[in-house]
Amino acid sequence: MRIVLLGPPGAGKGTQARRLCEELSLAHISTGDILRDAVKRGTAVAKEAKRYMDAGQLVPDAVVIKIIALRMKRKDCANGFVLDGFPRTLGQCEALDGILEKLEMPIDRAIHLTVPRQPLFSRLSGRRLCRVCQAPYHADAHRPKKAGVCDQCGGEVYQRDDDKPEPVRARLDDYERVVQSVGAFYYRRGMYVEVDGDRTIARVYDDLLKLVKGKGHKKGSDRSGARKCAPRA
Numbered sequence: 001m002r003i004v005l006l007g008p009p010g011a012g013k014g015t016q017a018r019r020l021c022e023e024l025s026l027a028h029i030s031t032g033d034i035l036r037d038a039v040k041r042g043t044a045v046a047k048e049a050k051r052y053m054d055a056g057q058l059v060p061d062a063v064v065i066k067i068i069a070l071r072m073k074r075k076d077c078a079n080g081f082v083l084d085g086f087p088r089t090l091g092q093c094e095a096l097d098g099i100l101e102k103l104e105m106p107i108d109r110a111i112h113l114t115v116p117r118q119p120l121f122s123r124l125s126g127r128r129l130c131r132v133c134q135a136p137y138h139a140d141a142h143r144p145k146k147a148g149v150c151d152q153c154g155g156e157v158y159q160r161d162d163d164k165p166e167p168v169r170a171r172l173d174d175y176e177r178v179v180q181s182v183g184a185f186y187y188r189r190g191m192y193v194e195v196d197g198d199r200t201i202a203r204v205y206d207d208l209l210k211l212v213k214g215k216g217h218k219k220g221s222d223r224s225g226a227r228k229c230a231p232r233a
Helices: 015-023 030-043 044-056 063-070 090-103 117-126 165-187 202-212
Strands: 002-006 027-030 079-085 109-114 127-130 136-138 192-198
Touching: 002 015, 002 165, 015 027, 015 079, 015 202, 027 030, 030 044, 030 063, 044 063, 063 090, 090 165, 109 165, 109 202, 117 127, 117 165, 127 202, 165 202, 192 202
Parallel strands: 002 079, 002 109, 027 079, 109 192
Antiparallel strands: 127 136
16 A cells, blocks of 8 residues: 655644554655655765755755655565655656656555644644654643653753744645645546544544545545545645
């Protein structure tokens, strides 16, 4: 099973992707993770990516695609994979399609976790992390016992610059500009489905697992957050 998991920043893609991969023995392919892993491996294309990362710039599509192509040739992808948050543009969709065609590994499903803008804004702008162990916190929902100090390791709990209000608004605006073209790409291929991501982690995961196993509820069921439809902004 090969899955593209789409969704805006803060939709919970990473959490759900990791759970699916553990349950189904799939490879979890996150662009951030594979970029960092490639840099550790020291390949030529990784050194190219590192120049952009060190400068605080986005790594160009052409470089990301090369690294993803190399990642998909590793043995753990033979049973399938979940692409977490990639592709993000129509150009990336087309490039990925070309890679997978050569590898004879077509995408089976493109699943879009949909969450209204206000809950996303609250999730992201309230997010805090431990600077040492990366333990997650939230300004409203999950504060450390001692303000600014990680419960687990005693490290500093801080807010990333891109989780501050203005950068969050910009990230959501950017996503809304491209989501329809990416969704439409997979919709035309008959593999696009939306899942309501504005629910508990457990309920979202239950619907994702049923979809991946081919047991998703029919459109209109009150018990399911999944629906086949044309992509929306």
